[in-house]
Amino acid sequence: MTITRIPHLPSGSNFQSLFERSAVETGFLLTVEDGVGTERLLRHCGTKNAPNPPLLIGLLRHKLRISRGAPEPAPPEVVLAGRQVTYMISGEGSRSGVLAMHPVPLPGRVLVASLLGATLIGMRKLQKAPLLRDSGQIHTVVVLDVSPPPDHDAT
Template sequence: MTFAKSTQLPAGSDFRSLFERSAVETGFLLTVEDRFGIERLIHRRGTRNAPSPALLNGLLRHKLRISRGAPWPAPPELVVAGCYVTYMISGGGARSGVLSMSPAPAPGRILIASLLGATLVGMRKMQKVPLLRDDGQIETIVVLDVGPAPDRGPA
């Protein structure tokens, strides 16, 4: 599998065009719960602790606009809040975690209130899209696997 190298976002360019191409070519699907959760994060300022809250809010709003509704029940290959997702960024090693709608960081969690989590939500297994970084770099992310969150056992 070949991945694009990290590139710097050109001055004055609109990052939305990157995601619009991805949505047209491969599409993003949001469940009703994820759509509602994203709207709640924005409304309740759940992104205020992100490194670039304005950029993240713009990405989340754009994701809401370009995503289609997911069928019910959601397909097992769809990345949704609460799922365990394995992904790779620009040819690096595989990483994984549970996608979380919570704005509070926790070990093993990928926050939707982050550029990484906002990009992952609504993707499908083996889908590859641009990933915008806080520093303006653009990398490529691919979803390798999606599954249920691991059972934590007795509380």
């Protein structure tokens, strides 16, 4: 058996650093407020209601590491806590909800303290990302639209 090495293909820790560098370049943007809110969820066990807290904690920490700071005010196409996000998961129809930092489920909310919410925060309209499911499967999520919450007062 002959093993052929593909040139220019990173391996080991080089591959991981390439992935992280690529993720930063293509982009997740967090506002200071969302970064602090995410850290607060981690510090105060806001992930304890998740089906798999250790997995969620790892994802949130990873998101904090690889995200860039969003300009202030954040662009309207960025998914932030308090904004309405319409998204589609591979193999499913579109859904929407307001991204929330709450540690417990609320109707019409997508919690940052969930694998879906942790994936969505910092994404931009039309951006795709891998979505790790509680079952261990990996799907794709795409952000279709971002807007102020429905009860947002424009004044």
